[in-house]
Amino acid sequence: MLTLVNARLIDPEEGKIREGGIVIDAGRIVELLSPGERAPARGAVEDCRGLCLAPGIIDIGVKIGEPGERHKESFRTAGAAAAAGGVTTMVTRPDTEPAIDDPEVLEFLLRRAVDASPVNVLPLAALTKGRAGQEMTEIGFLTDAGAVAFTDVTAVANPRVFQRCLTYAAGLGALVIGHPQEPVLSQGACATSGQFASQLGLPAVSPMAERIGLERDLALVEMTGARYHADQLSTARSLPALRRAREAGLDVTAGVSIHHLTLNEFDVGDYRTFFKLTPPLRSEADRMAMVEAVMAGEIEIIGSFHTPRDEEEKRLPFEEAAAGAVGLETLLPAALRLHHAGQMTLPALWRALALNPARLLGLEAGRLAPGAPADLVLFDPDVPYVLDRAKLRSKSKNTPFDLTRMQGRVEGTWVAGNRVFTREAA
Template identity: 45%
Template sequence: MTYRVSPQVPPPLALVNARVVDGARDQEVRGGVLVLDGTIAAFGPDVTPAALPAGIPLVDCRGDVVTTGLIDMRAFVGEPGAEYRETIASATTAAAVGGVTTVLARPDTFPPVDEAAVVDFLLRRARDTGRVRLLPTAALTKGLKGEEIAEIGLLLQAGAIAFSNGRTSVRNAQVMRRLLAYSKDFDGLIIHYAEDADLVGDGVMNEGERASRLGLAGIPREAEAVMLDRDMRLVNLTRARYHAALVTTKLSVDIIRAAKAQGLPVTCATSINHLTLNENDIGDYRTFLKVAPPLRDEDERLALVEALAEGVIDVIVSDHDPQDVETKRLPFAEAEYGALGIETMLSAGLRLVTSGHLSLPRLIRALSTRPAEILGLAQGRLEIGAPADLIRFDPEEPFIVDRKKLHSRSRNTPFDQARLEGRVKLTLVGGEIVYEVSGAGEALLS
């Protein structure tokens, strides 16, 4: 690996001879992208070596895909307080290798992101040690306890991009109503993890025949749907912006579809794990596949894929949740929830393209364009003047996932030893190369 200090203004660069995939326009063309002063200066079929000014450095993509960098709306980055699981440096390195150029950091850290000083700490750490953009998600409630509303206005002013309670729900409906009403005054976005903890009880995997065969307590689909339905009714009262952090069942999809049909300001995401894996992959108690919400059955997975293609589900997230090996090397019922995802999200998502369930532009829309629209970001779109957050990847290059070679500090990937396709070869953030694979091998640049 080699390192370098980024100049204030990145040098010009042209990516040519590429399949340029545009998630916003749902199209793919042969051509290239010209980058000047860290922004997109031109893109499409007219960007060819012959048409470019002399002296512009060229990257011959040799038919690889060039598109906007991915925006991951749900990832645990470890800092502050859980650096043994992940750090901003390791998380953003894994992101760069996986083609993710913007990461939303979860607020359930130690201490939680419920004060402006913690937001400022994250932004400074990201500036000093991060390889890609990192945006803090602040806590909805103080201490993530679900009781007292956090200072939403001050947290937004400090630089928070949205508000969440991490992996817990706000159980008190009155508190949630006040949160929605208060956030609307600031045009804030609430990202809520919808799950009724009482219905979850002692459950550790999806309720059904598979759980019974394994002798494990199940979690009913209704645990997610009941809380989500409550939230939609509160959104109808307040008309505040709401994003469901994870939707994993057909029941939840139907609730979101109905809310959108009513014109409510609602969006939702599902994780790459729930789109590409099901409860059968747990096999003989594989704890690396113990996630929250739990992996569902195959019919539910296919319903999620269909909802994504339809546009009911807006966003795919990694739900990157690194865990120490000691918390996973336990009986399934006792093991911690969580799986890595940020480095393999794109490659796993390409399984949906290969299977014919999704077009490549539609996949990129869910991974990049739509998150940018929801968050109001300038990146995530192929537009002249937009930040040159771009990636190049070969969607057909196969590789075997080796957890020991992943760049995260933890190793709990559900795709260990899986055969995936789609290796990222180049990642640019603001026109600056932060990751590149060349004939000499892998290089992480800063």
């Protein structure tokens, strides 16, 4: 038994912050304590020193290098980065080498995860074989093997193939995660069209490509009745389509990358490749529209979309450099920017980081309530520091926040009541 006392409890389910403590036994929360209430006589007691205690983050869309690209990220290094970032569950992507498209590969991945990662790992599986967009995977067998949802990470270009996948998934009650970008318009683009992209001379794509991709996906969802999650919305033009789908009663949800909530196209500056992402960074107006959509609950989930790239892939001209950024360890302090800017309360932020991802995947986590798993993060929301990418625990160091002044960091992380991270004293 473990009791955490003298904490500010961030409760996303109740939408409140209150003083108190938590009693943990057998990997679960068994009791919430009021201020001054005595801890049980047995078990260890830990003083949280007035810091914030919240449900552990559930990060959907984490890329791991196993199998095939272990030199970029392993379950061991990703798990260490996740624990240091307050992420207690990584929902991993299938864009590996080979892709996670059959039960044998999925079972290998889960064995590796159990052996090497200190945090929970839930796998996504590919929607089509080899993620080639031609032939549907065995969704039923992959579900039985442990897949929690299905995605090709990129858009399935052929609408007939995508319709078949959605129809089959609907029959099984499986969740399909789509990447709403029109693939032909987006091909080769590395910036958002506009004056800034023109000044830099970069191949660009209109924000309308996202709306076109989303409109197509939602039309097919309406045809099939499937459960659908749009993984990374990034433009204001997509929001009306999302609203119409919900008004029509479709079972659709949406997410956004923390980078698209906290950065804009001007951060690319003089062709800094750590800021090359997919989709590309958008205008400040689009960034603010995404922030407002999260505040209003129109976009339910915030993720890091952790994408490790090695130095050779990033030390290239901007057009040729690989897209993506690591984010497991920077997700929490980057998200706290929204809190410090007065745009989101901590409970609302944790609703998007923990409670809503848990609900989407049917998990018990994401809550501070008796019976919930004791997956917790203790953090100081106010401590300032300058982020040094060399100190990140990920194998790859491609973060856009290198040498950026951050505010807020994790002090401790628990998974099923076991402490998996403790910040060392400076």
